[in-house]
Amino acid sequence: MNNLNVADYSKFEHEMNEALRNVALEIRSVEILDLVSFIHAQNFANIGDIVSSASELYFKPGALQFSYSGDVILDWFGNPQISLDLELHEAGVDIFFELRIDAYCTEIIFKHAEVNGRPMSVMDDLEVFQQALRQAKINRDVAWLGTLEWSKIFRSAVQ
Secondary structure (H helix, E strand, O other): OOOOOOOOOOHHHHHHHHHHHHHHHHOOOHHHHHHHHHHHHHHHHHHHHHHHHHOOOOOOOOOOEEEEEEEEEOOOOOOOOEEEEEEEEOEEEEEEEEEEOOOOEEEEEEEEEEEOOEEOOOOOHHHHHHHHHHHOOOHHHHHHHHHHHHHHHHHHHHH
């Protein structure tokens, strides 16, 4: 996969950062030593489970996936940094990117993006990208309304 020009894709990366903020916070809640050991020992299924669990409240099932690759930057004098290769698949849009997490921030680095099998164009595909990202995310308001509706049904069945 070719790295994309970061300057050209800054709008995409900014929107992905916003969309993944809560997922990154969920991943950050995992003990750093566990993440480091999973990556070091190549226990990628464990990391996949963590990513899946972290994203289930924010993205539709299967939309955000771990790509079974990650890295750790851990030295004596710096902040530990975890990087995970992730994929977002929705509505014909396929985005391959790296999520970097450290103690103070998260960062998205685009690696490759396609729309319907062709490379994504910065000029033409921003709206398609935004729509796919909206579709991949769980609409929290609708989910909350669904919960309220089920509670009404449950209460009426109990009475």
